[in-house]
Amino acid sequence: MSAAAAPSATPKPVRKAPRKPKPAPGSRRLSPLRILGSVIVWLFTAGNLLVLYWLISASFKTPVEIFTKPFDLPYQWFHAGKPFRNFVYAWNNAGFGDAVLTTVVLVGLATVATVAVSAPAAYALTRLGVRGSGGMTNFVAIGMGVPFQTVIIPLFVVLSKIHFDNQYGLFVLYVALSIPFTVFLLTGFFRSLPDELEEAAAIDGASPTRTFFSVMLPLARGGLITALILNAIGLWNETLLAIVFLKDQAHFTLSRALFTFYGAASYQSEYGGLIAGVAIVVLPMLVLYLLLARRIITGLTLGAGK
Amino acid sequence: MSSVTFTDTTRFYAGVEKPAVDGLDLEIADGEFLVLVGPSGCGKSTTLRMLAGLEGVDDGTIHIGDRDVTELPPKDRDIAMVFQNYALYPHMTVGENIGFHLKIAKMAKEEREKRVREAAELLDLTAYLDRKPAKLSGGQRQRVAMGRAIVREPSVFLMDEPLSNLDAKLRVQTRTQIASLQRRLGVTTLYVTHDQVEAMTMGDRVTVLSDGVLQQCDTPIGLFARPVNVFVAGFIGSPAMNLLESTVDGEGVVLGGTRIPLTPAQRSALTGPGVVVGVRPEGWDLGEAGTGIDAVVEVVEELGSDQYLYCRTSGSDKVFTVRTPGMAPWQRGEKLGLAPKPGAVHLFDAASGDRLPDA
Numbered sequence: 001m002s003a004a005a006a007p008s009a010t011p012k013p014v015r016k017a018p019r020k021p022k023p024a025p026g027s028r029r030l031s032p033l034r035i036l037g038s039v040i041v042w043l044f045t046a047g048n049l050l051v052l053y054w055l056i057s058a059s060f061k062t063p064v065e066i067f068t069k070p071f072d073l074p075y076q077w078f079h080a081g082k083p084f085r086n087f088v089y090a091w092n093n094a095g096f097g098d099a100v101l102t103t104v105v106l107v108g109l110a111t112v113a114t115v116a117v118s119a120p121a122a123y124a125l126t127r128l129g130v131r132g133s134g135g136m137t138n139f140v141a142i143g144m145g146v147p148f149q150t151v152i153i154p155l156f157v158v159l160s161k162i163h164f165d166n167q168y169g170l171f172v173l174y175v176a177l178s179i180p181f182t183v184f185l186l187t188g189f190f191r192s193l194p195d196e197l198e199e200a201a202a203i204d205g206a207s208p209t210r211t212f213f214s215v216m217l218p219l220a221r222g223g224l225i226t227a228l229i230l231n232a233i234g235l236w237n238e239t240l241l242a243i244v245f246l247k248d249q250a251h252f253t254l255s256r257a258l259f260t261f262y263g264a265a266s267y268q269s270e271y272g273g274l275i276a277g278v279a280i281v282v283l284p285m286l287v288l289y290l291l292l293a294r295r296i297i298t299g300l301t302l303g304a305g306k
Numbered sequence: 307m308s309s310v311t312f313t314d315t316t317r318f319y320a321g322v323e324k325p326a327v328d329g330l331d332l333e334i335a336d337g338e339f340l341v342l343v344g345p346s347g348c349g350k351s352t353t354l355r356m357l358a359g360l361e362g363v364d365d366g367t368i369h370i371g372d373r374d375v376t377e378l379p380p381k382d383r384d385i386a387m388v389f390q391n392y393a394l395y396p397h398m399t400v401g402e403n404i405g406f407h408l409k410i411a412k413m414a415k416e417e418r419e420k421r422v423r424e425a426a427e428l429l430d431l432t433a434y435l436d437r438k439p440a441k442l443s444g445g446q447r448q449r450v451a452m453g454r455a456i457v458r459e460p461s462v463f464l465m466d467e468p469l470s471n472l473d474a475k476l477r478v479q480t481r482t483q484i485a486s487l488q489r490r491l492g493v494t495t496l497y498v499t500h501d502q503v504e505a506m507t508m509g510d511r512v513t514v515l516s517d518g519v520l521q522q523c524d525t526p527i528g529l530f531a532r533p534v535n536v537f538v539a540g541f542i543g544s545p546a547m548n549l550l551e552s553t554v555d556g557e558g559v560v561l562g563g564t565r566i567p568l569t570p571a572q573r574s575a576l577t578g579p580g581v582v583v584g585v586r587p588e589g590w591d592l593g594e595a596g597t598g599i600d601a602v603v604e605v606v607e608e609l610g611s612d613q614y615l616y617c618r619t620s621g622s623d624k625v626f627t628v629r630t631p632g633m634a635p636w637q638r639g640e641k642l643g644l645a646p647k648p649g650a651v652h653l654f655d656a657a658s659g660d661r662l663p664d665a
Contacts, residue, residue, distance in 0.1 A: 202360070202380045204407040
């Protein structure tokens with residue numbers, strides 16, 4: 001307090017701002033629905049956290065610990081001075097080394113390709129005022145409603161005929177299957193951007209291509225990042241298509257390698273190693289999400305208007 | 307710098323029979339500040355957007371100087387526009403926002419930065435050049451939008467209600483700034499507003515639109531002193547002109563106890579027996595009850611400099627607005643007599659709404 005700087009001021013009673021300002025009257029009332037809602041939300045969150053805790057702690061345990069003390073903290077391997085023994089085992093026995101490379105490249109390329117195709121498509125569908133764009137948007141969105149499991153056999157037949165039943169075919173499938181959702185997601189983002197920005201760009205002399213790249217795309221960044229993350233998580237975890245289309249062990253993705261490893265590890269009762277393998281597959285996506293969640297939420301269009 | 311000419315310009319919107327702008331003929335002189343004013347939906351923004359090239363022209367032409375720009379895209383028209391919500395690019399800094407056009411026009415970096423700095427100095431934005439629009443106040447954003455327009459040195463400025471998002475005090479300040487800036491730069495300007503005070507204070511000339519049709523285009527004084535029809539009479543002036551329907555009785559019209567004579571020219575211009583008599587709030591003489599129109603003061607609005615009395619007449623049950631000097635001792639419920647001052651009466655034909663020729 002710099003009260004001394006103002007000599008004439010008589011010492012005023014110090015007013016302290018409340019730590020939490022009062023909510024609007026009535027907004028805090030406990031309705032049965034609100035109580036039920038929070039109970040469900042908290043149970044759901046607790047359940048998820050419990051599973052996550054169990055997964056991480058079990059990946060450091062011996063099989064005996066996993067089954068006798070499922071919710072205790074890991075002890076045995078730490079005591080033996082080899083805390084990462086399970087991870088080392090999983091990494092060496094499941095062929096994760098190659099699989100990580102394959103997965104990162106495949107998922108990375110497929111995600112980028114999906115967004116690179118979907119963003120201009122979504123922009124054209126929402127912004128260029130093309131005749132029938134509403135119908136076309138719906139047509140693309142229908143793709144979301146087709147479960148890919150139902151078309152997996154025809155896809156396999158077609159792709160194996162043209163000798164594309166390998167990681168390249170899988171790349172094409174991943175991109176094709178991700179586009180409907182991504183276009184749908186991005187049309188929403190582009191539609192929410194104010195018209196005036198495009199008009200201002202047009203008056204500033206920007207061509208439609210320039211407007212797309214230097215005005216609209218940066219503003220849709222939140223949407224693009226969301227699309228990238230959601231697709232990356234989905235494709236990273238994708239197992240069924242990988243099982244069907246990948247035959248060469250050298251080009252297995254992580255989830256495909258884990259599937260093979262599951263058989264071997266459970267046969268040898270290496271449950272600690274198996275769970276460590278699951279953790280290796282799951283945790284990178286969790287970290288990715290935690291790092292980027294804030295960026296998804298931050299609205300970039302703030303300040304565009306008044 | 308150049309003039310702007312609308313010739314029989316018409317714009318339809320899809321699915322609407324009535325044109326949004328109907329056969330507009332308007333000429334804006336080189337360097338003139340012309341204000342388009344009218345109620346919402348009157349076609350003023352459409353007119354501006356047609357000149358900007360953001361809206362097609364269904365009929366007629368638009369010229370900037372000698373160039374026919376009717377079919378030109380916005381970027382080839384040499385115009386700059388200030389949007390109502392400013393439409394600043396939120397991911398660019400103030401400097402980048404102002405210089406975006408120059409960058410697209412491939413101006414050399416040093417020249418571009420010099421122009422941006424000059425514009426920023428003119429608008430007192432130098433300290434904010436590296437900030438993003440989200441970190442600016444409303445008034446600063448408005449100035450950035452202005453900067454984006456003036457840095458281009460265009461032949462025409464277009465402004466679409468650029469002050470409507472500012473608070474009342476800032477609006478009055480910025481109003482003067484924009485008007486003086488425009489006079490200094492001497493760039494032809496088309497300014498759209500729904501606020502008739504803005505229109506009257508800023509424009510060299512003011513154009514009143516209603517339902518897509520041009521009503522009157524005149525200097526602020528001309529609009530105020532000689533409105534061409536009932537719509538303009540009621541729209542320009544605040545509080546609005548008192549309009550009273552009456553009928554011709556012999557050689558004049560009777561207003562309360564006062565008889566207003568009609569000249570032969572006025573009588574021959576009438577299309578029916580009905581006459582609308584208009585008197586501005588400041589056009590009344592206040593007298594004792596029993597002289598002129600008897601009325602009772604219903605509401606007193608004290609503004610300090612002025613006082614508005616809302617008086618209900620005993621006969622016609624209409625409410626008249628009367629302007630008196632501020633701090634006058636009028637009270638609610640007081641009785642008074644109203645008589646129009648000589649020369650303060652506007653006469654209109656009731657059927658067509660047109661002004662009768664002046665005596």
